Amino acid sequence: MAAFPSHFPEDFQKFLVASAPPLVYYLPDFITEEEESILLRQVYQAPKTKWTQLSGRRLQNWGGLPHPKGMMAEKMPEWLQTYCHNISSLGAFSGKCANHVLVNEYNPGEGIMPHEDGPLYHPTVTTISLGSHALLDFYEPLVPGAAAQSQESRFVLSLLLRPRSLLILQQDMYRRLLHGIRGRHDDTLTDTVKNLVQAGGKPGASLSRGTRVSLTVRHVPKVMKNKLVLGRK
Numbered sequence: 001m002a003a004f005p006s007h008f009p010e011d012f013q014k015f016l017v018a019s020a021p022p023l024v025y026y027l028p029d030f031i032t033e034e035e036e037s038i039l040l041r042q043v044y045q046a047p048k049t050k051w052t053q054l055s056g057r058r059l060q061n062w063g064g065l066p067h068p069k070g071m072m073a074e075k076m077p078e079w080l081q082t083y084c085h086n087i088s089s090l091g092a093f094s095g096k097c098a099n100h101v102l103v104n105e106y107n108p109g110e111g112i113m114p115h116e117d118g119p120l121y122h123p124t125v126t127t128i129s130l131g132s133h134a135l136l137d138f139y140e141p142l143v144p145g146a147a148a149q150s151q152e153s154r155f156v157l158s159l160l161l162r163p164r165s166l167l168i169l170q171q172d173m174y175r176r177l178l179h180g181i182r183g184r185h186d187d188t189l190t191d192t193v194k195n196l197v198q199a200g201g202k203p204g205a206s207l208s209r210g211t212r213v214s215l216t217v218r219h220v221p222k223v224m225k226n227k228l229v230l231g232r233k
């Protein structure tokens with residue numbers, strides 16, 4: 001079993017998804033229904049210009065744009081700051097405070113291609129789901145130089161993310177495997193969903209998707225302190 005990181009509280013062990021590679025914590029009902037509706041209201045009250053439309057989803061970026069030279073930090077709105085603080089005080093970012101939130105909105109049939117979150121973030125991703133569930137799918141990375149490897153042959157496992165849950169990924173689940181969401185209208189639960197018990201799912205059941213909004217809360221270690229620094233050699 002995965003080593004238990006000392007920065008999490010001891011009773012956190014009950015949230016560990018032990019049948020997945022290290023390290024997954026799944027916290028059902030991390031927020032209340034009331035908090036969920038307040039968060040959704042805040043997301044949809046944001047100015048239209050805050051949205052970026054991509055193929056298969058749209059997103060809002062809060063806290064600044066991560067950049068290899070350092071993120072130009074922008075003030076986090078209060079309605080997100082609370083959650084940055086709460087999640088950080090669980091120890092998710094090894095004592096650091098989250099300073100970046102990506103809001104993704106997926107309509108039924110939409111998703112996100114398998115990808116890595118990459119080196120600009122502290123290697124922990126935490127996600128609050130709102131409005132509807134998703135199946136987050138994980139894949140082995142492509143082996144350089146190997147013959148064509150289909151996406152399906154690289155599939156490893158899924159996690160069921162219920163509305164109001166918090167997901168925490170670290171170690172191999174963050175650094176090695178890719179993650180994505182298939183563009184589907186329904187999801188059938190099978191034994192490849194490794195947190196079925198924790199998420200209260202029944203094998204064989206089918207869940208139809210509504211519109212899901214996710215808050216991806218992360219820590220960007222490299223932050224630009226002063227705008228003037230940008231212009232200097």
Ligand SMILES: O=C(O)CCC(=O)C(=O)O
Pocket residue numbers: 102104112117127134136179214216
């Ligand atoms: O919506 C999600 O849960 C996943 C989002 C994601 O992978 C990302 O923003 O990098």
Ligand SMILES: [Fe+2]
Pocket residue numbers: 115116117179
């Ligand atoms: Fe991601």
